[in-house]
Amino acid sequence: MIDLYPVVGPLLRSLDPERAHGLTLRALAAGLVPSVRGADDPILRTRVLGMDFANPVGLAAGFDKNAEVVDPVLRLGFGFAEAGSVTPRPQPGNPRPRLFRATEQGAVINRMGFNNEGLEAFAARLERRRDDPRRAPGVFGANLGKNKDTEDAADDYVIGVARLAPLADYLVVNVSSPNTPGLRALQGREPLRALLGRVLDARSARGLTRPPPLLLKVAPDLTEEDKADIAAVALETGIDGLIVSNTTIARPAEIPEPLRNEAGGLSGRPLFGPSTAVLRDLHRLTGGRLPLVGVGGVASGADAYAKIRAGASLVQFYSALVYAGPSLVTAIKRDLADLLRRDGFASVADAVGADAAGAEAR
Ligand SMILES: Cc1cc2nc3c(=O)[nH]c(=O)nc-3n(C[C@H](O)[C@H](O)[C@H](O)COP(=O)(O)O)c2cc1C
Incomplete structure (x- = not known):
């Protein structure tokens, strides 16, 4: 595959970030970004959440808010792709500008505010995909948000679960965007218990033979x-x-x-340390009994490997794609496979939590 990103990347980064993102989505949807062919290194194969992943590297939510490019993204070599966050009703999000690059730091600040076309448009695309024999292999996750003006947040997640449970391989309850007022308060003990109870009930109510796993994004x-x-x-x-x-x-x-004064959430390289520390803590606090997806600042195979050693069974990234382009997926997988072999691991699962206290040193 010829990598055009050394030429295309600087051009895209010379544009307003949101316009560059729109062009990237259009290029993917039009099939202008070449697919990666060939099977993944078998050492990267992993079984998590009752599903088989050809590799543990996924695209994080927010890139494909409306599930428009699920298959083109999977064809870049991702083992899984997460679309959303989607809200029940369409909403415009915050006024522009709302997306900012910190190029030197490999970082992004965004306050998009769940701009999206709404649940029906999202679900309709997934229905077409379900019936398309040419869809790409790989795992698909749907990430659920709430509309800004919904009083009882749980109502919106329940609507999302009910509609998307039959159409996604896994579902995500996102209560951690900093750009929807009050959202992160749902992470507190009592609100979280109530929310997850209702969402799990909504999933059961669908009566599916194989209900999709439900994850919480923090x-x-x-x-x-x-x-x-x-x-x-x-x-x-x-x-x-x-x-x-x-x-x-x-x-x-x-x-x-003045960039640091922009309101919103910071992602990319500076998030790697803090997000990996929280990952390590949650791995310890859950006793390694719950699959964790590590995301935040991954930009290399070594970063992906560090997330896995800290307790992640799967990893995701988004911001690094802006700076390195789609060939990064292949590079991360290659280097991750090398690092696993170098340290004597036979599989990804073998390395999960290797850095946790009490784990055998390798
Ligand atoms: C522009 C942008 C939009 C995002 N939108 C969402 C979103 O809608 N839902 C969500 O759960 N996360 C969203 N995220 C967060 C990413 O999924 C990810 O958790 C975060 O960016 C850290 O990963 P990274 O450092 O690899 O980018 C967004 C991130 C960016 C940069």
Whole structure:
């Protein structure tokens, strides 16, 4: 495959970030981005959440808000692709500009505010995909949000679960975007217990033979108490996994003025350390009993490997794609496979939590 990104990337980055994103989606949808052919290295094969993944590297939510490019994304070599966040009703999101690059730092700040075409448009695309024999192999996740003006947040997640449970391989309850007022408060012990109870009931009510696993996506900005509560409620309610983490409201010193003053969530390289620390904590607090998806600042095979060693069974990224382009997927997989072999692991699963206290050193 000829990698055009060294030419196309700087052009895209010379544009307004949201316009560049729109062009990228159009190029993917039009089939202008070449597919990666050939099977994945077998060492990357992994079984998580009762599903087989050809590799553990996925696209994080927010890139494909409306499930428009699921198959083109999977054809870039991702083992799984997550679309959304989708809200029951369409909504425009926050006024522009709302997406900012910190190129030197490999970071992004966004306050998109769940701009999306709504659940019906999202579900209709998935129905067409379900009936398309040419759809790409790979696991598909649907990430659910709430409309800004919905009073009882659980109502919106219930609507999302009811509509998408038959159409997605897994579902995500996203309570960690910093750009919807009040959303992150749902991570507290009691609100979370109530929310997850209702969402799990909605999933059961569909009466599916194989209901999709349900994951909760959390913020990196959590107190010790928050983390303990999330781990306890996750285990007690019986959800299937956690995605750790969303963007941060923190502004590490390296993010320069005036950019650091933009409201919103920060992602990319500066998020790697904080999000991996929360991942490690949640792995410990859940006793390794719950599959974790590690996301935040992954930009290399070594980063993906570090997330896995900290407790992730799967990893995702988004921001690094802006800076490195689609060939990064192949590079991450190659380097991850090399690192696993170098350290004597026979599989991804073998390395999960290797850095946790008490794990045998390798
Ligand atoms: C522009 C943008 C939009 C995002 N939108 C969503 C979203 O709708 N739902 C969600 O759960 N996460 C969203 N995220 C967060 C990412 O899924 C991911 O958790 C975060 O960016 C950290 O990963 P990264 O450092 O690899 O980008 C968004 C991130 C960015 C940069």
